[in-house]
Amino acid sequence: MFVLLFFSVATVVWFFIGGAQSSYVISPTEFQFRYIDDTPMGGNTKGRVYTKDDGSVALECELGSAYRWPFCEVAISLSPSVTHGIDLANYHSMIIEAAYKAPAPDQRLRVYLRNFNDAYSITEDPVSMKFNGIEYNPTEEMSEIVLPLNSFQVLSWWISDLDIPLEHAGPDMSNISLIEIATGSAPTVGKHELTIKNIRFEGVMVTEAGLFRSLTFIWLATATVLLAVKYLQSRRVYDLERRRANRLKAINTALKQQSETLSIMATTDALTGLRNRMDIYPELEKALASTDGKNCTALCLDIDHFKKINDTYGHDMGDRLLICTAEVLRESVSTSDVIIRWGGEEFVIFCPNRNLAQASFLAEKIRAAFETTDWPHDAELSCSVGVSSMREGSIAAMIADADDALYRAKQNGRNRVEVFAESFIATV
């Protein structure tokens, strides 16, 4: 930004001290100055163009009266070919340093800047080159006259004689191949002497409006580029942050899944796939809350003489029998019941939707199923079951009651169902 500011200030200073000025000098050493008069039209004017010792060019002629519009002039060819002139469109003034002596006062001079354009000019006809012309009052003494190029006008006879269309009727300085400085349109016959010391065109490489337009454009372009760079940078940061957030989200999801898996593993019995008793109470409370809470019962089930089975058939067979027991239980319960491997060979079935009679019925059904199941050790297997119902709103107390009833079932000979005594009272 500092560089741009410095550049802008320097450019403006350069412009106002005249750095943008340009000039184009027409010197006799570089260009050919020729003499032309009215003799081809039948006139009797005589004269010549020559270079003086001081380097200035002189036009001398004796204007005769044989031709209706007598004239003499100096013609300066700006290029070897008329078709390829010089572009003077960017110049604002033509400056002629000259002295003019005429046989009468107030004699004027005509200046033509002849433009070639394929639209209306042909090489064979010099008249077809556009006459951008002006007529001015020269001085007798050597002096500089400034002719503003925007004061030049196209000669009306040229427009009408050549039937020039409107779009080409205006001045055009873009391809000037010939300059003509001639005696005025109504000259007095007699001796005319024109000494030209210097001809030059002056202009500016860039106008003030153009300069400020360019600087504004450069500032806008720079601001746009800087904004674009800033946008791309913040976009890159945003993309990085988003990728990072996505990565963290993925890690988070994986950790959550892992945590859920670990939680499931921690609360699931690896051998039977049943729920174990870890953190079981909130889950049972939740199951109870989904019912009307009036008929909540629990079963405590224990396989009879399991130690003996282990001892007789081995621990692996014991495991297989535990797995089969889980299957028997699954097949016996309904979807609202929750089977829990309470520990070892002991199971709890939580029934949030069964009354005492229904729970007792289920207990008996399971006990009977043990008798009819084909066990993998090809021997009989029985279980004892204790049943209880909710007394004081405590699930833990209800399970403890069922366990008491189970203890009684064991005491009373096993392979039987016992209902916790106070559950009956509560039911009545």
Ligand SMILES: Nc1nc2c(ncn2[C@@H]2O[C@H](COP(=O)(O)OP(=O)(O)OP(=O)(O)O)[C@@H](O)[C@H]2O)c(=O)[nH]1
């Ligand atoms: N195979 C196997 N045995 C287990 C497992 N968990 C506990 N046991 C065994 O189960 C047996 C339970 O024995 P006890 O508590 O004495 O009860 P019981 O032999 O079933 O006798 P009663 O319950 O009084 O009928 C123990 O020998 C434990 O080692 C297990 O996951 N797999």
